Amino acid sequence: MSAPYLPAWQKIRSIAVLAPLAVLAACATQETGSPVAPATTSSPAAVVAQAPKSADTPQKKELRDLIAQQDRLYRVAAPLLTSNAQLCRGNARNLLGFTAKNRYSFPIEYADTARSLGYDDRLQVTGVLPGSGAEQAGIQRGDLLVMLAGKPMPQGTDAERQAAVLLSPLVVKKAPISLGVQRNGQQLTINVPLTFACAFSIELGNADNVNTYADGRRVLITRGMLKFTQTDEELAYLIAKDMAHNILGHAIRQRMVSTIAEVIDNLLLPHPDPTTTAGTAGIRVYPQDLDAAADTLSLYLLARAGYSIDNVPAFWKRLSDQYPASVANGYTALHPSTAYRLSMIDKVTQIVKAKQQSDKPLMP
Numbered sequence: 459m460s461a462p463y464l465p466a467w468q469k470i471r472s473i474a475v476l477a478p479l480a481v482l483a484a485c486a487t488q489e490t491g492s493p494v495a496p497a498t499t500s501s502p503a504a505v506v507a508q509a510p511k512s513a514d515t516p517q518k519k520e521l522r523d524l525i526a527q528q529d530r531l532y533r534v535a536a537p538l539l540t541s542n543a544q545l546c547r548g549n550a551r552n553l554l555g556f557t558a559k560n561r562y563s564f565p566i567e568y569a570d571t572a573r574s575l576g577y578d579d580r581l582q583v584t585g586v587l588p589g590s591g592a593e594q595a596g597i598q599r600g601d602l603l604v605m606l607a608g609k610p611m612p613q614g615t616d617a618e619r620q621a622a623v624l625l626s627p628l629v630v631k632k633a634p635i636s637l638g639v640q641r642n643g644q645q646l647t648i649n650v651p652l653t654f655a656c657a658f659s660i661e662l663g664n665a666d667n668v669n670t671y672a673d674g675r676r677v678l679i680t681r682g683m684l685k686f687t688q689t690d691e692e693l694a695y696l697i698a699k700d701m702a703h704n705i706l707g708h709a710i711r712q713r714m715v716s717t718i719a720e721v722i723d724n725l726l727l728p729h730p731d732p733t734t735t736a737g738t739a740g741i742r743v744y745p746q747d748l749d750a751a752a753d754t755l756s757l758y759l760l761a762r763a764g765y766s767i768d769n770v771p772a773f774w775k776r777l778s779d780q781y782p783a784s785v786a787n788g789y790t791a792l793h794p795s796t797a798y799r800l801s802m803i804d805k806v807t808q809i810v811k812a813k814q815q816s817d818k819p820l821m822p
Contacts, residue, residue, distance in 0.1 A: 470790075517567075521564065521568050521572065522575075523526050524662075527662055527681065529585070530690070530773050531684075532660075533659045534690045534693045535677075537763035537765070538694060538701060538759055538765075540590070540655045540760075541654055541763040542656055542759050542762055543654045545705065546657070547705060549675075550656050551654070552652035552653070552654055552656060553590075554590075554635065554653065555586065555590025555592035555653040556579040556584075556587060556592040557583070558584060558618075559575040559577060559584055560579055560613070562579075562614065562617065567656070567728070569584065580617075581602070581611060583598065583600060583603070583639075585599060586599060590653040592650050594651065595649060597637070597648060597650060598641065598700050600641070601640070601641050602639060602640040602641070603639060604638045604639060604645065605647070606637060606638070607624070632652060635649070636648075637649075637650055642710075652811055657675075658681070658701055660677050660697060661676055661726060662678075662679060662681065663725035663730075663770060664727065664728065664729075664730050666682040666727065668682045668781050668785040668789055669788055670684045670699070671725075671793070672703040672708070672718065673701070673704075673715055674708060674715055676704075677700040677704065678726075679693070680725065686781075691765055692773050694763070695765075695770055698757075698759040699753065702755035703744075703752045705755060706752060708748050711748065712741075713742075714741055714742055717739070717740050720734070722774055723740050736786070737786045737791075738787070739789060741792055742814065748774050749798075750798060753799050753803050755822055757808060758822050761810050761814060761820050761821045767810060767811070768807075771800050771807075773822045774800060775796070775800065777790065778796040802818055
């Protein structure tokens with residue numbers, strides 16, 4: 459769950475990091491469509507492929523694809539969120555360290571298909587973040603959530619928001635939270651320590667334009683941009699860059715919070731209005747000093763999360779070459795100072811790598 463208000467039609471939920479009103483945290487496992495399949499973990503740069511399901515209906519295949527795309531965001535963003543709480547300043551929160559969904563976590567037209575994949579009215583764990591308090595406590599993928607601090611876990615269409623309301627006063631106390639789960643027909647009580655992480659939700663945008671958006675509390679990667687990235691490492695570059703924009707308050711400085719938020723809200727709809735992303739969507743172009751500042755911070759976010767930063771310049775050059783500023787609804791149209799950015803990235807990369815080699819703190 460990604461926000462306090464979660465309509466049933468909303469696209470597959472984003473990383474749930476908006477504590478205290480969110481229940482769950484980033485997922486770092488790849489989902490194959492079956493909510494009880496064994497969890498798999500991978501290094502940040504690993505790519506997990508999915509075998510096609512020959513018996514799938516077109517809608518079931520489409521839903522599996524949506525789940526896989528969202529899970530890729532979860533997996534890639536997870537180390538960025540958990541390794542950089544110190545740099546996220548006032549944007550870090552205590553989280554539980556896992557994701558959970560029910561059949562209402564998907565667009566309403568997929569409700570029956572989600573049920574065929576094993577989702578019902580109950581929230582169940584779909585991924586556990588490696589190294590989190592949830593993993594340490596033994597939370598497993600496929601666990602059905604039945605109790606929260608001695609109270610029944612909400613079910614049905616509004617389960618995620620109601621669970622967030624129950625959790626809100628608990629995370630403030632910073633103590634482990636008691637969860638009742640059902641696993642293989644048995645009920646267990648597990649005390650889950652909280653995980654401190656950056657509190658940005660990472661959203662999948664339902665659009666084919668190659669762009670990203672950051673409104674101060676969310677990062678949205680469009681479906682087109684997700685397809686453009688050739689590796690998980692490249693996807694990490696994008697997430698880190700927009701996390702940096704959020705940390706540095708650039709949407710506020712640009713006086714663009716409400717405008718960008720409206721674009722993100724629209725792109726989360728099952729059927730967005732394409733006119734809202736026409737041109738630059740009313741978003742002011744980032745000046746080169748703000749863009750370079752975000753590039754600088756993003757390199758530290760990436761390095762602290764264990765991602766290699768060697769290929770960062772090549773990625774941004776490829777993006778600007780294939781989608782130059784003349785592509786009005788593309789990334790470079792909002793971030794046109796590519797040459798200046800690449801120059802700054804080269805300089806900061808050397809500084810970061812020198813700190814890594816000398817075991818100095820990775821702080822800007």
